[in-house]
Amino acid sequence: MEHFIARHDALELVGSCESAIEAANLMKREAVDLIFLDVEMPEMSGMELIESLTNRPQIVLVTAKEEYAVEAFDVDVADYLLKPVKYARFLKAVERAERQARLARATAASECVFIKTEGRLVKLDLTLVRWIEAQGDYVMIHTDDKRYLVHSTMKGMQDRLPARDFARVHRSYIVRLDRIADIANASIVIDRSVIPIGASFKEELFTRLKLL
Numbered sequence: 001m002e003h004f005i006a007r008h009d010a011l012e013l014v015g016s017c018e019s020a021i022e023a024a025n026l027m028k029r030e031a032v033d034l035i036f037l038d039v040e041m042p043e044m045s046g047m048e049l050i051e052s053l054t055n056r057p058q059i060v061l062v063t064a065k066e067e068y069a070v071e072a073f074d075v076d077v078a079d080y081l082l083k084p085v086k087y088a089r090f091l092k093a094v095e096r097a098e099r100q101a102r103l104a105r106a107t108a109a110s111e112c113v114f115i116k117t118e119g120r121l122v123k124l125d126l127t128l129v130r131w132i133e134a135q136g137d138y139v140m141i142h143t144d145d146k147r148y149l150v151h152s153t154m155k156g157m158q159d160r161l162p163a164r165d166f167a168r169v170h171r172s173y174i175v176r177l178d179r180i181a182d183i184a185n186a187s188i189v190i191d192r193s194v195i196p197i198g199a200s201f202k203e204e205l206f207t208r209l210k211l212l
Helices: 002-007 020-029 046-052 066-074 087-110 154-160 199-208
Strands: 034-038 058-063 079-082 112-117 120-125 129-135 138-143 147-151 166-170 173-176 182-184 187-190 193-196
Touching: 002 087, 020 034, 020 046, 034 046, 034 087, 046 058, 058 087, 079 087, 112 147, 120 138, 129 154, 129 193, 154 166, 154 173, 166 193, 166 199, 173 193
Parallel strands: 034 058, 058 079
Antiparallel strands: 112 120, 129 138, 129 173, 138 147, 166 173, 182 187, 187 193
C-alpha cells in the first residue's frame, strides 16, 4: 500500500501505523483526508476505530476476508479492497474517495442536502434543522416548521452532517450548535424544547462552545 501511495501524484503518505490505536493517536496530531484501514488488527479492530471517530476522513477498508464487505458498507466507507490489492483496483478506490470528498465539501458549502423520507427525496436546508432524535431504526429531523423521519442510525447521520455546525450531545440526540439558547442542569434548551446531555458527550460539547 505504501508503494501504491508513493506512485499516486494526488496522495501524500502522512504515516503508516501497525495498530488502530497508533492510527488514532496519529490523527490527533496530523490532518488526514484518507485512510487505508485494515479490519483485523491487535487491541482495536478497524471497525472499532471507525466507530470511535467523531470527524471521519474518507476510509477505504483493506482485508483478506470477503465476509467483511457488507459490514464495511454498513459503516459507510468509501470503498473496500480485498487482498492482495492490485494497483488498478487501488486507483478506483482513490477515485471513489475523491468523489465522496468533493460531494461532502459541496454539501457543506451549499447548506442543503437531499433526504429520503416517505418514499421520496426531499431537499433539506440544514440551517433550518434544530435537532435530530433517534427513533429506533430511524431518526427524526426537527426543523423550524416540519419533522422528517429518515431511515438512518445516529452514527450514520452524525458522519454525514457538517461537524462545524452539529454536535452529538446524547446517544439519542444531535443538535445544531447555533440553535442552542440555554444550557442548565445537564440539559439544552432549543426553542423551549429541553434536550438531555449525555455524560459521555458533555466534555466534547463544551469544547465546541464559545465561552467568555
